Amino acid sequence: MAPKDDRRTRIADAVIQTLAERGSRGLTHRAIDEHLDLPAGSTSYYARSRADLLACAVPRLAALDARALARHQESGPLDAIRAVLRASRRGDGRARTLARYELVLESVRRPDLQAALAEGTDQLLELLDGALRRGAPDAPADDLRDRARDLLAFLDGLLLADATGPARHRRSEAQLLAAVERHLATS
Template identity: 45%
Template sequence: MADRVNVIGDAAIEVIAAEGMRGLTHRAVDREAGLPVGSTSYYARTRAALLELAIARIIELDSVDAEPPPGGLAESMAGYVHEAITTGRTRMLARYEFALEATRRPELRRVYDEGGLSIRRRAAEVLAARGSPEPERHATVVVNWMEGTIFDALAGTGSLAPPGPAALRSSAREVLAGIGVA
């Protein structure tokens, strides 16, 4: 069952990224997933349930390890941002659609905010382990840099020439140096 729910969540992400929230229907998700008509509505009876399933899948895919891989924190940050603007592009576009939709739907706001707070908590844990004297505040700085860089590269003027891995590593190092964490 979990596999089928993930397939439906992934298909919903694709539909949202390609067609926006108005294009998200049970039938569109069935079609994108290559499932028989009615399959999506078996797992998500209402549109609200389908939206919650899709945002839960985005949050699951956005999850990052609390401990950066070998190579350092700047490399980890740059790697996450690079993945988000390349192979994760669709997921991120869908996430931005959800961010806007959550401003109008309190039930999505709660789920969306829980996911964002989880990412900030993990960032604060990593920064605390690296010696940050203000890990929560510094996590906000780091996450805002990542979010802003991703948004600019996908939907802003930065989409004309998105940054590559070297530029992202350099910027990440500058952000970390600015908060006194290297």
């Protein structure tokens, strides 16, 4: 039998993948048991309720995102944004993006989930804020923090459209980066 922490991590990963593949309505203990090839009821030992399943995914999602972006902590604005775009659109990153949007919608009615998601958002804000500071070291810190928030909202909109829109409307990475450059030039 796997250690409890390993099993919890596997469950959190399965929750993220299930949210990405099936959406929030497809998230059940049975779906997680099937995904992990466990006997029926196994997941409920670690996460008693559906709310517990959702809650276990949030810190794991933040940890995976932080790992994906860690090497870009010293990047300039465009390199950091390029890293965010790449980490959000490809492979496991796309699954994390879809799961995050499912969790964000769930959090509208669940303040505890919203607070947990805010921690991951704060990590991303720190990355963008630091990148903007390196790009404009003499700018007032409050202005840069506001710009980082605006930039994150803009990126969220781009990524949401990319993740949920029809394939024919999806933009290439170069097109998304060009949109970000235009946004940065006007803000």
